[in-house]
Each structure stands twice: as structure tokens, then as C-alpha cells.
Amino acid sequence: MAEDTVVIVGAGMGGLAAALLLAGRGLDVLVLEKAATPGGKMREVMAGGRPVDSGPTVLTMRWVFDALLEAAGARLDDHVRLVPAGILARHAWSETERLDLHADPEASAEAVGAFAGSAEARRFRDFCRASAAVYRALEGPFIRAPRPSLLGMPFDLGLAGAGILARSALAGTMMRALGRQFRDPRLVQLFGRYATYCGSSPYRAPPILTLVAHVEQQGVSMVAGGMHQIARALAGLVVRRGGRIRYGAEVRAILTRDGRLDGVRLAGGEAIAARTVLFNGDAAALATGLLGPAAARAVPPQPAARRSLSAVTWSVSADTTGFPLVRHSVFFSRDYQAEFDAVFRDGRLPGEPTVYVCAQDRLDGPPEAPGPERLLVLVNAPATGDARSFPPSEIDPCRTRTFAQLARCGLAVHLRPEATVTTTPAHFARMFPGTGGALYGPANHGWLASFRRPGSRTALPGLYLAGGSVHPGPGVPMAALSGMRAAEAILADRIRRPSASTVRSPRAAMSGGTSTA
Structure with a gap:
């Protein structure tokens, strides 16, 4: 029956994780994704004819994905190839000030000692224990x-x-x-x-x-072929377990009838009946009424003042000289507080930004092949993309300042206009409605912030949430965990509210047992 279908809005990490668990339990699962590919923020951008990882670039907490695929009767290593990072990140403050953090904490302590002295190395060890x-x-x-x-x-x-x-x-x-x-x-x-x-x-x-810090020390993995391979692998498993994924399907409204969830309506007007809908998008899109008044009332308010960082990014295919990049490199500004004052207090782009560079064709050393390499270059920006779009007169100087900061630390990036793609907060705001371009849901400002994130269930029975804006928070593994928690909530609620379906209980889902609803 159509009403027994679980509709999942969005094929990001949370939506795919939930879809995989629910399809594996025999539920009729339909994932609706407005983009042409899965992954959500885990996206690729074509630059110079080559795909560049242009979303999350760091994979930690591998145990989340091991548990997810094990629950679905699969193995992570059979679907993606992960390479452990020996160097977690290379950090630079100038052309002569560099510090590597390593997968081996003791190697990091020795590096800290060489960089800042033996007393700081002792403090680093204390910091790791804490x-x-x-x-x-x-x-x-x-x-x-x-x-x-x-x-x-x-x-x-x-x-x-x-x-x-x-x-x-x-x-x-x-x-x-x-x-x-x-x-x-x-x-x-x-x-x-x-x-x-x-x-x-x-x-x-x-x-x-x-x-x-401890999460990173547990292990950072690099994904062969790019992070998007994880999304592709999960999407493929969803389909093999009987789930359906429709791309180019933008959900415009969550429908209700007589106070009950009734399904969703697509941008083209098509209505899809469902009594269970999992929204894998930013909760702010619901709270601001973008998917209808009933959905807006179902979640707590999401004030724009609490938004997390956005970014300006450059996805490029370029030759580099000078600084010896590794997969993850960070180039620090000389006035860190001024950066965050600019972004969070003043709503403007930083004067001298800290720059993150992901060199996708590198592991812990030189590129795997000669020639232009794929880079994601990122600086923090305010999440005001729905209120004001930074014009070229502001983005172009930001680019100049960004690459000048890299040059100050010894890295020259030889940009080619035809192989450079710029993404701004306004672009992110259009891709992820309701966010203003915020990439992490609400900011974790104040020790109570984590408790303000909504959980899987909403005030509208049958409507559930997953993604980086809900508990337990942003990041690839955390978003996947949110999808797993949402799937468990859906299964548990269906057992409490019997239907014609036969499903497994959340506990049985992890143990292989079954429960008849």
C-alpha cells in the first residue's frame, strides 16, 4: 500500500543510512533527491574536466560505517577502498613555521616538541589524555x-x-x-x-x-576516488536491498490531512502518499515554512542568529609549486579572532583568512601522477546567502587575499580560469534551502547548544529528521548516525502502531532477529 511507503527526502548521508537500514528490513523505501547524484553536501564539482571533492573531505569514526553496513549484511571494504592517513594534517603559519600532526600521537608529540619545545610536548600529551x-x-x-x-x-x-x-x-x-x-x-x-x-x-x-582531537587520533581515512564514493556505495546498496531512489525529484511540500501526515508534493505537482516521511535536510527549511505550515509547526524554531559557518570555496585543477602539500593542509591567518569577528559579528568575509586546502591527488606526500592536481581551497564565510549575495567586487578580493595567504606560506597555485569553480554562501543557500548557506546546521556556541538540536522525532507523528542539523550533529559519520537513529525510531514507532508490514525491531535490526507487527 502507498501509505506503507517510507518517503525519505534527500539522499545525503543521513537519508542514505536510514534508507539502507529500512530497505534491509523489508520496508518499501522511496528516496527523493532533487540533485542528479546522491551525497547531499558530499558533492563533486567538475573543474577542468575532472571531478573535485568539494564537500566533506575527512572521514573519521569508521566504526559508524562498519556498523551500518554490517547491519545491512554488507562490508565497507567490499564497496570502498580506504587508505589510512599517516599525516592527519600539515599546518603552516609562515614559510618557515610548519607542524604536522600524525596518526601516531607520540609522533605528533615529538613534532610539537621540535616546533614549540619539550614543555609544550608534555602539555600536548596531557591534552590528548583529556x-x-x-x-x-x-x-x-x-x-x-x-x-x-x-x-x-x-x-x-x-x-x-x-x-x-x-x-x-x-x-x-x-x-x-x-x-x-x-x-x-x-x-x-x-x-x-x-x-x-x-x-x-x-x-x-x-x-x-x-x-x-581524540576522534582524529582514532584514525583518519582517505577514500580512493574521493569521498563521493561513499555516497555512491550506499545508494547502490539501498537499491540492491529493494529501495528506490528518484533523482531530479524536488520535494516542495509535506502534506497533511485531518492533522495527520499524508505524503509529499514534488515541484512538478506530483503528490506521493505516505504516512512516514524522513526529512534529510536542514531543520531550518522546515521551521521557516519552506515545506508547508504543518511541517513548520513540527520542529523548534531555528533562528538565523544561531547559524554555523558557511564558506567560499574554489574547486580547481591546477599546478602547484613551493609548499609540500599533503592531503589536508591548513594555512593560518595572523589574527585568528579578527577572522571570526568578521564572520559571526560583522557578517563579512575575513580580511586575512585561514585557508584549508584538500589536495585530492595526494596522500602523505607528492601527487600520485604529474600534471595539474585537484584542489579544494576553502575559507570560512558568514551564512547570509539568503539575505545578501556577495558580489564579484567582494568575492574577487577574497580570492586574491586567499591565494596571497597561501603564497605567504610558500605555496603557489597556478590558477586557470577554465579549471576554477567558485562556490559562495549564496550558492550553498540555493543548494540547501533554509540555511543561508550554513554548512553545519546551528553553531555550537555555548555549552547548551548541543541540546538545542532536534532529535529524530518531530511534533508531527510520522515525520522524522536526519542530517547534520539534528542530533548528534554535523560531519559525515554524525549525519550517518542521525540516519541510523531515525531508522530505529521509525521501526520502533511502527511496532507500537501496527500496520500490514512485517518489520524487525530496532534491537533485532542489529542482531538479526525479527518481530511481526
């Missing part, structure tokens, strides 16, 4: 769990975990905590950058985000 403790405290009761409540967290965390959370709440901002940890301001700047992994300012984010 980051691991934060991660261990939060992994079960927060990261892996359905949406936690603020009142319930102290009980879920236990005495030690609650103490960590309390100390984080009292410690001020991430940068203040790091300033007490390290004496070298370059190290404070380096580890403060982890706040940007969830689109936040380290001058407003809580110290608890230093857990990202």
Missing part, C-alpha cells in the same frame, strides 16, 4: 544515543562523565581553555580550529569540542 576522557564520557550517552535531555545527561554520564560536563560548562570558551593548556599561541590556534569542524567559532564554542 580529549580522550571527554570522548569516552560522551560516546555512549551522547554520540551514540537518541537525542539526550539536559536533565537526564548527568545520570546517563555517571559521576565521572557528569564532572567532565560540569567542568566544561564552567571553563568558558574553547580558546580560553586552550590558552590555559598551551603557552604557544600557535598551538592554541591550531587546536581551536577543531571548533570549525562543526561550523563554530572557537571564541564562542565550549571546550568540550576538544574531543575532536
Whole structure:
């Protein structure tokens, strides 16, 4: 029956993860994706006739995907080839100031010692231990769990975990905590950058985000052929498990009848009946009424003031000289706070940006083949793409400042106009409605921010959420986890509300048992 169909809006990581689990349990799953390919923000851009990874570029928490594919009766290694990174990232402050962080924490400590002295190396080891403790405290009761409540967290965390959370709440901002940890301001700047992994300012984010350091030390993988291979693999598995994916299918409204969810309507007017809809997009698109008033009432407000970072990116195929790039390289500005004041306080592009470069044709050393290499060059920007579009008179000087910053650190990128594609906050706002171009949902500013993210369920029965704007947060593995949690919620609710379908319970979904609804 059509009403038994689970409609998933969006083939991003959350939507694909949920579709894979639900199709594997025998449900009729239909994924509607407005783009021509799967992946959502995990996108490719053609530059000079070559595909360039132009979304997420770092794969961590491999265990999420191992668990997802195992639950679907598959193995990750059979579908994508992952190469462990030996160098997590190369960092530069000038042509002579460089520091590599390694997959081996002790190698990183030695590098920190050579860069900033033996005392800072000791502090780095202390920092790693503290980051691991934060991660261990939060992994079960927060990261892996359905949406936690603020009142319930102290009980879920236990005495030690609650103490960590309390100390984080009292410690001020991430940068203040790091300033007490390290004496070298370059190290404070380096580890403060982890706040940007969830689109936040380290001058407003809580110290608890230093857990990202431990996540990276657990392993960073490079995906052969680019990150988009993960999306392709998941989409292929969804179809092989009986799910359907329609591309070029833009959902314009979530339909209700007599106060109940009734399906969705596409841009062309087609209505698709469904009593279960999973929205794998930014919750702000619902909250602002872009998909209808019933959906808007079903989720909490998403104020524009809480938006995370956007970006200006250049996807290029270019020759480079000078600086020895690795897969991930970061070139720091000389006034970090001015960057974030510009973006979050003033709503403008930074005067001297910190620049991230992903060299897709490199691993831990030179390119795998001679000739132009594929680069994603990224600087932070305000998520104001729906309110104002930065004109060329602002984007062009930003490009000049960005590549001048690379040159200041020793890297020359020889751009060719025909092999350079620029993406601005306005472009991101059009691709991801309701966001203004924010790439990470709401910013994690203040220690309560993580508890403001909605969970899988909404106030409209039958409407569910997944993606980086909902719990547990942004990033490829976290978005996939949100889809897994949404699938579990759908299965559990169908068991409580029997239908003609036979499904497995969420617990049985992981163990292989079945439950008849």
C-alpha cells in the first residue's frame, strides 16, 4: 500500500543510512533527491574536466560505517577502498613555521616538541589524555544515543562523565581553555580550529569540542576516488536491498490531512502518499515554512542568529609549486579572532583568512601522477546567502587575499580560469534551502547548544529528521548516525502502531532477529 511507503527526502548521508537500514528490513523505501547524484553536501564539482571533492573531505569514526553496513549484511571494504592517513594534517603559519600532526600521537608529540619545545610536548600529551576522557564520557550517552535531555545527561554520564560536563560548562570558551593548556599561541590556534569542524567559532564554542582531537587520533581515512564514493556505495546498496531512489525529484511540500501526515508534493505537482516521511535536510527549511505550515509547526524554531559557518570555496585543477602539500593542509591567518569577528559579528568575509586546502591527488606526500592536481581551497564565510549575495567586487578580493595567504606560506597555485569553480554562501543557500548557506546546521556556541538540536522525532507523528542539523550533529559519520537513529525510531514507532508490514525491531535490526507487527 502507498501509505506503507517510507518517503525519505534527500539522499545525503543521513537519508542514505536510514534508507539502507529500512530497505534491509523489508520496508518499501522511496528516496527523493532533487540533485542528479546522491551525497547531499558530499558533492563533486567538475573543474577542468575532472571531478573535485568539494564537500566533506575527512572521514573519521569508521566504526559508524562498519556498523551500518554490517547491519545491512554488507562490508565497507567490499564497496570502498580506504587508505589510512599517516599525516592527519600539515599546518603552516609562515614559510618557515610548519607542524604536522600524525596518526601516531607520540609522533605528533615529538613534532610539537621540535616546533614549540619539550614543555609544550608534555602539555600536548596531557591534552590528548583529556580529549580522550571527554570522548569516552560522551560516546555512549551522547554520540551514540537518541537525542539526550539536559536533565537526564548527568545520570546517563555517571559521576565521572557528569564532572567532565560540569567542568566544561564552567571553563568558558574553547580558546580560553586552550590558552590555559598551551603557552604557544600557535598551538592554541591550531587546536581551536577543531571548533570549525562543526561550523563554530572557537571564541564562542565550549571546550568540550576538544574531543575532536581524540576522534582524529582514532584514525583518519582517505577514500580512493574521493569521498563521493561513499555516497555512491550506499545508494547502490539501498537499491540492491529493494529501495528506490528518484533523482531530479524536488520535494516542495509535506502534506497533511485531518492533522495527520499524508505524503509529499514534488515541484512538478506530483503528490506521493505516505504516512512516514524522513526529512534529510536542514531543520531550518522546515521551521521557516519552506515545506508547508504543518511541517513548520513540527520542529523548534531555528533562528538565523544561531547559524554555523558557511564558506567560499574554489574547486580547481591546477599546478602547484613551493609548499609540500599533503592531503589536508591548513594555512593560518595572523589574527585568528579578527577572522571570526568578521564572520559571526560583522557578517563579512575575513580580511586575512585561514585557508584549508584538500589536495585530492595526494596522500602523505607528492601527487600520485604529474600534471595539474585537484584542489579544494576553502575559507570560512558568514551564512547570509539568503539575505545578501556577495558580489564579484567582494568575492574577487577574497580570492586574491586567499591565494596571497597561501603564497605567504610558500605555496603557489597556478590558477586557470577554465579549471576554477567558485562556490559562495549564496550558492550553498540555493543548494540547501533554509540555511543561508550554513554548512553545519546551528553553531555550537555555548555549552547548551548541543541540546538545542532536534532529535529524530518531530511534533508531527510520522515525520522524522536526519542530517547534520539534528542530533548528534554535523560531519559525515554524525549525519550517518542521525540516519541510523531515525531508522530505529521509525521501526520502533511502527511496532507500537501496527500496520500490514512485517518489520524487525530496532534491537533485532542489529542482531538479526525479527518481530511481526
